[in-house]
Amino acid sequence: MIDMKIVDAIIEKWNTDPDFVIEMMQDIQDEFRCIPKEALERIGDRTEKPRGKLFHIATFYNAFSLDQRGKKEIQVCMGTACYVKGAADVLAALERTLGISSGETTPDGKFTLTEVRCVGACGLAPVVTIGDEVIGGVKPNEVPSIIKRFS
């Protein structure tokens, strides 16, 4: 069960305004690392936005996930600059090191590995972000030591 007080506080932070359901869901995603069904229903009840529409939003935008993500999110930038500089090899190295595929969470719930469109730090390509940290110039053979540092 999730703490509905937190959900209510988030809804109220955005003045229960249906225009801001995406912002509410972002806060909920940050809080719970997923969009829990109960939270989605509560947003629907309070903003009077149809649940189907909210579900559509929750599955439309990349920021949201219905399954719980790991404690730390590892994002491999797949922007063009990073791609040209070998981001696909970095992603493959991360998949090997973590033993999961892109989009999955490690069984211990520590890391979720995802691809991100472009973090706009092209000067540092290829870029990986872990939590709030931006790591530039990542080489595939450095991946195991990077993961160790964050474990």
Add this chain to the structure above:
Amino acid sequence: MTIDQLKQMQQKALRKYESYNAALMVCTGTACVANKSFDLVTVLNRELEKRNLLEKYLVVPTGCNGFCAQGPIMVVQPEGIFYERLTCEDIPEIIENHLEGGEPVERLLYHHDGAAVRKMENIPFFRKQKLLALRHKGMINPEKIEDYFRLGGYQPLHRILTTMKPEEVVTDIIRSGIRGRGGGGFPTGVKWQSCIEAVKKTGLTPSVICNADEGDPGAFMDRSIIEADPHSVIEGMLTGAYAVGASEGYIYIRKEYPLAMKRLIIAIDQAREQGLLGKNILDTGFDFDIVVHRGAGAFVCGESSALMASMAGNPGEPRAKYVRSVERGYKDKPTVLNNVETWANVPLIMEKGAQWFASIGTGDVSQNPWNGSSGTKVFSLVGDVNNIGLVEVPMGITLREIIYDIGGGIPEGREFKAVQTGGPSGGVLPANMLDLPVDFDTLTEVGSMMGSGGMVVMDDSTCMIQVAKYFVDFLKDESCGKCTPCREGLVALGTILERITGGDGREGDIELLEEYGENMCETSLCALGQTAANPVLSTIKYFRDEYEEHISRGKCPALKCKALIEYRIIADNCTGCTICARNCPVDAIEGSLKEPHIIDQEKCIHCGVCREVCNFNAVEVF
């Protein structure tokens, strides 16, 4: 706030700034921050305090300097001495030798052909640039409105509000010739004019929107403008709002830009505190305020109608454009939507005049903005180029000047192969197009587009079919799925490209790609779908041989397509250290200690791990 107060604040900020011997402008754009530039700010302040020098030198965390490849960067103003790749350990030496001793620390300066270049303006990367949208970059602390006042900020706005009629503002913007910097290149003033007409027709109050959902991969112009100079965007929006009669403004910014978002919100709060947003702005009776909406990671939301849907708390799906959004946009009201760079140019046009702006760039736009491309364009120059960074150049400059004179050419002695502009909607251009002038119409004519300003340089190790596939895969994920040509067309293109790069290309595949691509251009609902095939069509147009090589000969000339290459161990280089064999995930490498190893091609999955781990360059690709 009155104009006198604004001028007083400018004088006060100027006096304070001039009371320092020097200002230390530390770049705190996203790339330099990733290289720990906030630590530099902390250490600078600490070391200055230790030496009792805080009253002599001012430390300013600025927005993006632009020369991201050399970060972290610090520029000592007013001399303009440019330091690069700084670490915290370098700080005491700079304070003692340069600030107090008068002699810049040579080893930390930029070097060109082996010689140190002291001043930023003499570095080749900066020499050909012309800064309009980025005019304040590296000069101000973006989190302090006083710094923007110091450079005369918001004073042009006062003149507009008190001496100009809204229609005169629109006329100026039309005469300046400025066209939308977001990619479409539609004349901004003409858009504003249509909005005014729609307002007259419907009697509804219009809105103005700033599109900061910069989704093109490999592009960070708008992020940098907001991170460096958020008030220029706010002042631009205020000007536009006055011109079209709007009292509500919105900025839609993507969530992947946390630093830009933070600075934008600080700037809006400060402007509101100073009475530059809200009611009765500058005592003129004009009301306007801005609400920020946060994107949630959807590329299609950069499209205007999808953006407006997302702003209203809906999935970001575009709608057909037979009713334009200037007539019926956000919440069905007339809406002016421009991107960050366009808005940032507006205050400068109003300050320096339409004629001045029109004189920069190509064509004579004074009578008709469609006659050319005036002003400058900001590009993010990335990929296989030496000087990666943010550049602002006058329209009409050639691709060669940008890539070679500013960008410093291709690294590691490799050859230039292609440049990609316009993001997933644009195309690639080969070497024989390098002397083309960069403007809206020329790039469109040759099958690419200006786009929002991403410029990705690719060297000869890049496979063009992989590039096309990269963009198709990107768009396949990002297509909203509403219209069939885009949704199904992208899947079809992806399947064919997959089979070509996988070594199963068939005769007729190229023609099939062209046919699907052209159909998508003609029948998709929004610009995303209409331009989605451009990367495929332009690579076919200029690199057809490479497609044929893949299909008929089963070869990838760039040695990038895994199914079409072989990894082999060069016996002469191999020391038999066994590291490759130990790391091979499929045990495809045989050989004993201190003996050359061999890869079993039957077992090899082309993952390249052996090449990554080899310390003797003994693994080659064929």
